[in-house]
Amino acid sequence: MTRENYLSKLKNRTLFIQGDEAAAYGALYAGCNFFAGYPITPASEVAELMAKELPKVDGYYIQMEDEIASIGAMIGAAWSGGKSMTATSGPGFSLMQENIGYACMTETPCVIVNVQRSGPSTGQATLAAQGDMLQARWGTHGDHEMIALSPSSVQESFDLMLEAFNLSEKYRNPVIFLLDGEVGHIREKVVFPDINEVNIHPRNISKEKVDVFGGMRIPPMIEFGQGHRIHVTGSTHKSNGMRDVVSQEAHDKLIRRLNDKIESNRDEISKYELHFTDDMEYLVVSYGASARPSMGAVLKLREKGYKVGFLRLITIWPFSSTIVKELGKKVKNIFVPEMNLGQISREIERFVSCAVHPVSKIGGVAHTINEIVYEIESEVKKY
Amino acid sequence: MIREKDKIEIYIDEGLCKGCDICIELCRPGVFVKSEKLNSRGYYVPVPASMNKCTGCMICELICPELAVIIKKNELVKEVV
Amino acid sequence: MKNELLKYLRTDILPTEFCSGCGCGTVLNIFCHVVDELKINPDDIIMVTGIGCSSWIPSPYFSADTLHTTHGRAIAFATGVKVMKPDKHVIVIAGDGDLAGIGGNHLIHAARRNIGLTVFLVNNYIYGMTGGQVSPTTPSNVPTTTTPYGNTEPAFKIAELVSAAGASYVARWTTYQVFHLKKAMKDAILNKGFSFIEICSQCPTSYGKRVGMREGIDQLKDFRDNSIDLKKTAGMKDEELENKFIVGKFAERNRTEFTENLRNINRKFDEVPV
Numbered sequence: 001m002t003r004e005n006y007l008s009k010l011k012n013r014t015l016f017i018q019g020d021e022a023a024a025y026g027a028l029y030a031g032c033n034f035f036a037g038y039p040i041t042p043a044s045e046v047a048e049l050m051a052k053e054l055p056k057v058d059g060y061y062i063q064m065e066d067e068i069a070s071i072g073a074m075i076g077a078a079w080s081g082g083k084s085m086t087a088t089s090g091p092g093f094s095l096m097q098e099n100i101g102y103a104c105m106t107e108t109p110c111v112i113v114n115v116q117r118s119g120p121s122t123g124q125a126t127l128a129a130q131g132d133m134l135q136a137r138w139g140t141h142g143d144h145e146m147i148a149l150s151p152s153s154v155q156e157s158f159d160l161m162l163e164a165f166n167l168s169e170k171y172r173n174p175v176i177f178l179l180d181g182e183v184g185h186i187r188e189k190v191v192f193p194d195i196n197e198v199n200i201h202p203r204n205i206s207k208e209k210v211d212v213f214g215g216m217r218i219p220p221m222i223e224f225g226q227g228h229r230i231h232v233t234g235s236t237h238k239s240n241g242m243r244d245v246v247s248q249e250a251h252d253k254l255i256r257r258l259n260d261k262i263e264s265n266r267d268e269i270s271k272y273e274l275h276f277t278d279d280m281e282y283l284v285v286s287y288g289a290s291a292r293p294s295m296g297a298v299l300k301l302r303e304k305g306y307k308v309g310f311l312r313l314i315t316i317w318p319f320s321s322t323i324v325k326e327l328g329k330k331v332k333n334i335f336v337p338e339m340n341l342g343q344i345s346r347e348i349e350r351f352v353s354c355a356v357h358p359v360s361k362i363g364g365v366a367h368t369i370n371e372i373v374y375e376i377e378s379e380v381k382k383y
Numbered sequence: 384m385i386r387e388k389d390k391i392e393i394y395i396d397e398g399l400c401k402g403c404d405i406c407i408e409l410c411r412p413g414v415f416v417k418s419e420k421l422n423s424r425g426y427y428v429p430v431p432a433s434m435n436k437c438t439g440c441m442i443c444e445l446i447c448p449e450l451a452v453i454i455k456k457n458e459l460v461k462e463v464v
Numbered sequence: 465m466k467n468e469l470l471k472y473l474r475t476d477i478l479p480t481e482f483c484s485g486c487g488c489g490t491v492l493n494i495f496c497h498v499v500d501e502l503k504i505n506p507d508d509i510i511m512v513t514g515i516g517c518s519s520w521i522p523s524p525y526f527s528a529d530t531l532h533t534t535h536g537r538a539i540a541f542a543t544g545v546k547v548m549k550p551d552k553h554v555i556v557i558a559g560d561g562d563l564a565g566i567g568g569n570h571l572i573h574a575a576r577r578n579i580g581l582t583v584f585l586v587n588n589y590i591y592g593m594t595g596g597q598v599s600p601t602t603p604s605n606v607p608t609t610t611t612p613y614g615n616t617e618p619a620f621k622i623a624e625l626v627s628a629a630g631a632s633y634v635a636r637w638t639t640y641q642v643f644h645l646k647k648a649m650k651d652a653i654l655n656k657g658f659s660f661i662e663i664c665s666q667c668p669t670s671y672g673k674r675v676g677m678r679e680g681i682d683q684l685k686d687f688r689d690n691s692i693d694l695k696k697t698a699g700m701k702d703e704e705l706e707n708k709f710i711v712g713k714f715a716e717r718n719r720t721e722f723t724e725n726l727r728n729i730n731r732k733f734d735e736v737p738v
């Protein structure tokens with residue numbers, strides 16, 4: 001079946017599905033034609049849906065022997081013309097770290113879904129968490145930039161997956177899709193768009209012999225098997241791909257360019273949602289699953305007369321520092337509900353001078369609205 | 384008695400040779416000897432001193448780790464024994 | 465006079481960085497002969513390698529599309545390449561530490577899947593690039609930098625292992641048996657399923673010197689004098705085979721190839737033409 005025929009059958013349909021499944025459908029819309037993975041709760045549903053649907057669009061699903069193999073196969077497929085993806089959770093994400101760095105270094109477009117569960121180690125294997133926010137940023141060794149997105153609803157899981165593929169193609173960088181066990185497993189309504197109305201960023205492929213690793217900030221890519229005889233390596237390399245592992249200048253030039261291509265586009269990549277920030281005295285910042293009770297808490301606090309604004313981060317990395325800095329100047333306190341012990345809260349602190357309070361909840365159970373209201377109210381009453 | 388024999392030429396790419404002596408040691412008829420002078424990178428390269436002993440077996444060309452031995456087998460020449 | 469086979473190499477970076485007398489160069493040399501004799505266009509080859517001296521055989525020297533991956537993962541990366549490019553020759557060349565140590569899991573699973581990769585494992589019995597640490601193929605009792613009192617472990621028999629895992633072509637040869645090796649490489653490349661050759665190779669710098677063989681030629685003579693044809697080993701005792709290099713073809717069987725199986729599933733969803 002062609003992809004067009006397959007997607008035309010989904011057009012304008014409404015399905016009641018899980019966030020994991022919505023992410024998989026989003027990938028199919030984006031043109032994903034290769035998936036390699038290894039089963040793990042709460043991410044297996046992504047793999048299961050891809051296993052079922054990919055053959056229908058002439059794509060390929062493989063279950064590999066582990067997550068290291070999965071990300072390896074995915075990178076190999078990407079250089080062979082594939083739009084590729086893998087999905088895992090914390091333990092598998094940890095195993096993938098070395099090759100996430102390889103994807104950064106070789107500027108390989110690909111999407112890595114991490115449906116976060118409670119860790120460290122096997123932790124609470126079946127329960128949700130947001131404990132890998134910093135691992136997504138800094139998990140692999142060496143200086144590097146990262147793009148990571150985090151949806152808060154099932155529909156957004158679908159929509160944002162399209163964005164994830166587009167960003168990975170546009171910036172030639174791996175993109176981490178930070179679901180959490182809550183949004184991944186919750187069932188909600190998704191409305192499927194018309195594929196003709198969806199914006200898909202095509203891969204910038206050069207048919208000519210060009211420098212694939214330099215010469216411009218984001219060079220074009222090539223596809224294996226077209227006679228380019230390209231050399232792809234995770235070692236420090238020159239713009240033609242050939243190794244140069246001793247020269248300080250070569251490394252400096254390459255790594256600064258790789259960082260710069262993301263850093264200089266920070267504001268363009270950064271996506272967020274603002275509510276009630278005009279009159280606010282306090283700000284709540286949240287993302288993913290915890291953004292849902294956070295929004296509820298903001299509404300409740302406003303009913304009670306507190307002037308609380310809300311920033312929902314959609315792009316996690318690169319960090320939306322511009323807006324955080326700006327909002328930070330307007331408020332006395334920032335509250336950050338998250339399902340970890342303050343990972344993003346600590347990042348916010350770098351950009352504001354007001355007090356930042358983590359509203360942490362761990363243990364695999366999401367915050368309730370009242371818990372967040374209570375924490376914020378008791379802090380605010382001190383003043 | 385007249386027998387046919389390949390006319391064989393042996394070349395050593397001195398720029399590639401690393402003087403490992405593998406060709407010298409493994410050549411059964413003993414075609415090569417070690418040269419007296421160093422190549423540009425400081426190795427004593429082999430010299431095909433007894434070219435006429437070569438049987439054209441190709442071992443040296445295949446086993447040389449530097450692709451530095453080239454055996455050329457030209458048209459057949461008749462040889463009087 | 466230049467070797468015509470240099471046309472297959474990235475000549476601007478020659479001579480190679482391999483030590484004098486290293487078997488890696490011989491493998492590269494024979495591989496070039498094989499590509500030439502099979503008349504394969506290098507544009508139809510995709511080389512995938514890992515980390516180690518042996519991984520440098522194709523990368524950077526052989527001029528084809530080349531994916532130089534992380535340590536041990538070449539076969540995993542190559543799996544993705546082969547699925548997307550089933551008509552290309554996807555060839556992995558890497559070391560014993562890389563493919564049978566850190567990457568051993570990928571090796572046996574690729575053999576089980578019978579994916580159409582060609583894998584040349586260069587077994588120099590040591591971690592060469594990192595300076596001579598024990599590898600899963602180092603023989604017992606051999607002293608290495610990390611087994612200063614002798615290796616306390618037995619070695620993997622890799623060809624036997626890969627054959628047991630289901631590969632459709634498996635052979636073992638040494639860098640001394642150049643003609644057999646050349647023939648085997650051709651057979652491996654032409655075979656449709658997972659094809660594997662364990663190439664016993666000399667590493668004078670990091671291995672040979674620890675077993676009293678300082679020069680590459682010393683290990684080659686060891687290969688010459690101590691190789692034994694697999695066919696002749698039937699009925700021989702383990703003690704008789706100790707320190708021998710059992711060479712020959714270990715498997716050649718007809719099995720369906722993995723990417724072909726994937727494609728057959730996709731065909732089920734082909735539209736019926738109206």
Ligand SMILES: Cc1ncc(C[n+]2csc(CCOP(=O)(O)OP(=O)(O)O)c2C)c(N)n1
Binds near residue numbers: 517599
């Ligand atoms: C994940 C990881 N661990 C360790 C290393 C260090 N390392 C580089 S090469 C190598 C051993 C290579 O041995 P082998 O594959 O046998 O190749 P050889 O050099 O002997 O040809 C090791 C351990 C690495 N690069 N990556």
Ligand code: SF4
Binds near residue numbers: 399405406428448452
């Ligand atoms: S085998 Fe090759 S590198 Fe070694 S001495 Fe002979 S020509 Fe030189």
Ligand code: SF4
Binds near residue numbers: 481487
């Ligand atoms: S260390 Fe050993 S394997 Fe590496 S180049 Fe030198 S001789 Fe060859």
Ligand SMILES: [Mg+2]
Binds near residue numbers: 559560561590
């Ligand atoms: Mg080795």
